[in-house]
Amino acid sequence: MLQADLLIKNVKVFNSAFKHFYDSAVAVRAGRILYVGTQALNQIEAKATVDGGGQYLVPGLIDIHLHIESSMITPPAFSEMLLRNGVTTCVAEPHEIANVFGMDGVLSFLALSQKCAADIFYGIPSSVPSTALETSGGTIGTEDLHRLLQDPRVLCLGEVMDCRTLVQYPDSHIAQMVAAMQRERNMPIIEGHCPRFRGLALARILFCGVDSDHTEQTPQGMRERIANGMFVEIQEKSLTQEIIDFCVKNPVGGHFCFVTDDVMADQLQKGHLNRLVRKAIALGMPPEDAIYAASASPAARMNLRDRGSVAPGKLADFLLLDDLRQFRVKQVYKRGVLVKENKKENKAAGHFFPERFYHSVHLPLRTEKDFLVFTPPGSQAVHCRVIAVQPGTTFTEEQIVRLPATQGRLNWKSNSQLCLGTVFERHHGSGRVGMGLLTGSCLHAGAAATSYAHDHHNLFVVGRDERDMALAANMVIKNGGGICVVRDGKVLELVPLAVGGILSEEPAEQVGRKVACATAALRALGWQHENPIMSLCTVSLPVSPALKLTDRGLVDVQGGHIVPLFLEEE
C-alpha cells in the first residue's frame, strides 16, 4: 500500500489539460498531489479521508500582477485575505514600499512573505523612482536587481511603466534595468505596461524584451498583442463584454490571464481574483476557461511549473466549490492543508517591521502659513496652470486660469472652482514643497492629506481652506502617515498608515472599514470618482497624463519636465 496524508473522495476535479471536470479522487502526500483518479484507490492508504460531497475541486488561483501596498496592509494580512478568496499564489510588485525605503522595503516584504501561508513571489520594481521629477525615499538600481535575483522567489522584472522611454533612450534608468535583467537571466520574464500601443510601437516594446501588458484592453488591441507574442493580463477594467466575447470566440486560451493589480482595502473585503473569475463567467466565459485563466495560464507565464493544475507532482493547492458558476469557494487547501472554511477573522495584525519604518514622515507640523502661495513681486494678476481632475480616470487635464494677486499672495479662493494642492517632501527633510491648483472632480469644501501619494509618497495635501489643510497634514504627520479628511476644523476620517506612511498593521477588515469611511467622506466633500482615494493619491503620479504635482512642482507629463505654476506674462 502506498501512504498518503490525505484523500479527498467524491469530487469533480478540474483537469487543466482537457479543461474538463472528471468525477475523481485526489490523494496528497507531503504537500503535493500524489494521484488523481479512482482506479488505484485500493492501493492507497490515507491518514485522513474527506468526502468532498460532490463539490468541484479546482486549482488554487494564481494572481501574477498585483501590488500588496494598494490594499494598505502588510504581507501577512494580505496573505490571509488571498487565501480567504482562494488565491494560493501571487506575484507581487512592491514598488510602493520601494519608493519609501528602497531595497530595505523590498527585503522587508521578502522576509515577511517567507512565513505567509500563501506563496508570495515577487517582481523586481523596475521604475523606482518613477521619474526624475519627484523625490522618493529610495531607489532600485541594477545592483539591487542583481541582489534580488539571488532569491528564488523573485521571478521577473516587474511592470516597466514607461515603455516609451525604454524604446527611445538606451541610457535611461529603465533601459539599464532591462539590460541588467537580460544579462543576469537567460530569457527573463519582463512585465510591461503598454497602454494603447499598437503597430510598430508595440513591436518595438516586444523587441526590447517586454512581453506582457496589463493595461485596459480593446479586442483589436488584445488580438494584436497576442498575435505578436505578448501575454495579456486582464484586470477588472478590461473585463468587459466585448473582451470576454473576444476570448470566447478566439483560440487565445493560454495567452491571457486575470490579475487584480490594485485592490483597495475596502474592496478586498468583497473578494479578490475570485471576483474576476466569477465576473468572467457571468459575462459568458465557460467556467473551465475562466478557471484556466486564473491558474494554469498565469502559472505558465511565470514558469511556475509546480502549480496551476491538479495533477500528480503539483503542489496540493486547491479549492472546493459548491457552485461552479457562482464560483463559491467553500474550502481552500494550501499544500494539502485546509486553511479556510469561510472564516472572516484576520489575525495577522502585529508589529512586523524595523523601528525606523514607523518613523518615515520626516516633517515638522504644518501651520496655515505653509499653504500661502506667493506671486511675483508687483503682480496684480497671474495666469495659472490648473490640474483638472477627471471622474473615472487617473488622467488629468491642464487648464489655464487667470487669478488676482494681493500683497504678493495668490488669491486662488477668488475662483470658487479651485482647490490648493501642496506636496511636502517628507523622506529627506529637504523642505522642498510643490504647489499647484486643482479643479474639476475634487473637493468643494474642507481638506484632505495623504502620505500615500503615488509613486513617491510624499505628503500631499489638498483643500479649500488653509486651516483645514494644516489640520489634515498634521494628523497624518502625528500618526506617522495616513489619509485624513477634514472639514471646518474637524477631522472627519483618518486612515492611519504607520508603516512607511503607506501601510497599516491593523486587521484587514478594520483598514477596509476606515478606507471605506475616508472614501465616503471624500465623496461627501465633492470628490466624485469611482475611487476617490485612488484619484486623490494619483494627482501626484508624474507618469500618467497630463498635469501632475510632485514635491518638485507641476509636472507636464507628456513633455517630461517641470513647469511653473504661473505662466510667463508676455
Add this chain to the structure above:
Amino acid sequence: MLQADLLIKNVKVFNSAFKHFYDSAVAVRAGRILYVGTQALNQIEAKATVDGGGQYLVPGLIDIHLHIESSMITPPAFSEMLLRNGVTTCVAEPHEIANVFGMDGVLSFLALSQKCAADIFYGIPSSVPSTALETSGGTIGTEDLHRLLQDPRVLCLGEVMDCRTLVQYPDSHIAQMVAAMQRERNMPIIEGHCPRFRGLALARILFCGVDSDHTEQTPQGMRERIANGMFVEIQEKSLTQEIIDFCVKNPVGGHFCFVTDDVMADQLQKGHLNRLVRKAIALGMPPEDAIYAASASPAARMNLRDRGSVAPGKLADFLLLDDLRQFRVKQVYKRGVLVKENKKENKAAGHFFPERFYHSVHLPLRTEKDFLVFTPPGSQAVHCRVIAVQPGTTFTEEQIVRLPATQGRLNWKSNSQLCLGTVFERHHGSGRVGMGLLTGSCLHAGAAATSYAHDHHNLFVVGRDERDMALAANMVIKNGGGICVVRDGKVLELVPLAVGGILSEEPAEQVGRKVACATAALRALGWQHENPIMSLCTVSLPVSPALKLTDRGLVDVQGGHIVPLFLEEE
C-alpha cells in the same frame, strides 16, 4: 525611419498564437525579429530586402530530445546537418560521450557547441553509468550536475532512464541526481523515459518530478500522460496513424512535440526533425499543428522564451518553404543570417578534441585464444543462458540451451544457431571480459566488433568464428574505435570512430556512407533488423529487457543482477 538589417517581403508568415498563415513581411535587427506585418513598412529602412516570392515563412525547428552521438559525428558536423534540415535549436543529452569520458566528455561537447551555428542546448546526463552492472569510462554525479548548471545552455536533467528505481529507491544514484536537481533549481525540468507506465505507477513518476516521456505511445497512454500533466515527446516510432488521429481529434496542442532521439549517420542524410513534420502532415495532421509541435511547443517545454515563433523580440530563426505539405525547406535563416540554400557539403571536419580522446580503447590486440569459453572441470555438457536477439526491437529474450564441453572448453559451434559474444572492458585496462551466447536475429557467418556499445561503450565482439572475431576486434582497436564487420578472414566494412571510440570527425556524408555499408554487411551476414547496428550496439545495454551482456557478464535486466552463463546443474 527605423533601421533594420533585413526585410523579407512577400511571404506567408506562420503565426504561432493563432496557428495561421498571414501574408506579411518580416523585419530583422541584430539577429532578432523587429516587426511582423505590412502596415509599418514605410517606417522601416532595411539594409537588405529579400522578396520571399510568396513562400511560407515558419519558425526554425526545435528538437528538444536527441543524442548527437547516435549520429556518430561531432557537434560541429551535427550542427551543419541540423541547419540543412531546418533545425535551428536542439537540446542534446550527451550520455554516450559521458559514459566514455565523464565530465570531460560533456564539457568538450559544451565547448565545441559554443561555436556551432545551430544553438545546441544540453540536458544533464542523469544515468551515467546506466547501471552498476557495467564498467563505464566515466560517471556523472551530483557535483558534476552542480557544475554543469552554471552554464546557461544546460536546461534540464536529461532522460531519467530508470523510473522504477527512482520511485522505489530514494538512495539510488538516479534519485540522488533528481534530488540534487530539485535543490539546485526551483521547479526544474526533468526529462523522463516512461515506457508503458500507467495509473498509479505513472503518477508516482510525476510525483518524483519527472514530467515528460519520449517512449513509444499509444493513444490511451498519451491521453493519460497529458491528463496527468506530462509532456509527450513523439519520436518517429510513435508517429503512427492512430497517434496522429488522437492528436488531431483532441485539444492536446502544446502538450506534445516531435523529437528525433536517435538518428543514425546514414539516416541523417535523409532528414531530421523536418522528416517527422512531413510525415505527420502526410498522416493527416494540419501543417499548422505539425509546425507548432516542432517549434512553439518544444520551446515552451524547455522555457526557451526567446524562440519558437516568428514574433517581435524572438530570435530571427526561420525557414522558407516553397511547399507547405511537403515541408520543403528552401532557405534557413539563423539569427537573421541565411545559412543554407540546399547545399549538400559538410565542412565541419577537423580535429576538435583533446589528444587523449583519440586514445580511448585501452586494450592489447586480441588473439583467437581470447575467445575460448572455459567450462567447469569435468563437465561433459552444460545448460547455457542464451541471448535471443529479436528483429524490430532492442529487447531480447532469454533461452536455455544444452551444449557439450570438450577438454574444459564449451563447444558452442555444435549448435548451428549460436554466435559467441564477448565484451572486453576497454576504459581502465582491468582485463575484465564478459562472455555470452547469442541466437535469433544475429550473425550466421563472420564476426562484428564495435566500441560503440550502449551505454558503457566497451568493446563488444560477436561472431561465428574466433579468427574472424579477433580480426574484427583488432581492426577496432587499431583504429582507436569503430565498428567492423568481417567474414572469412576479410574485413568487409569498417566505420572508424576515433573519438572516444564512438564518434568520427570525418564529414557527415562520409560517415553516413560507411554506416550504410556496415549496415548492409551486417544484414548480409544475417543480422535481420530494421536497424542492425542499433540492434548490435544494444545487446550490451543492461537497461532494456531481458538478457544482456556487459564486461561484467550476463545481465538479467528485470532481476537487476549478473547471472552466470552456465546454469548450476542439479
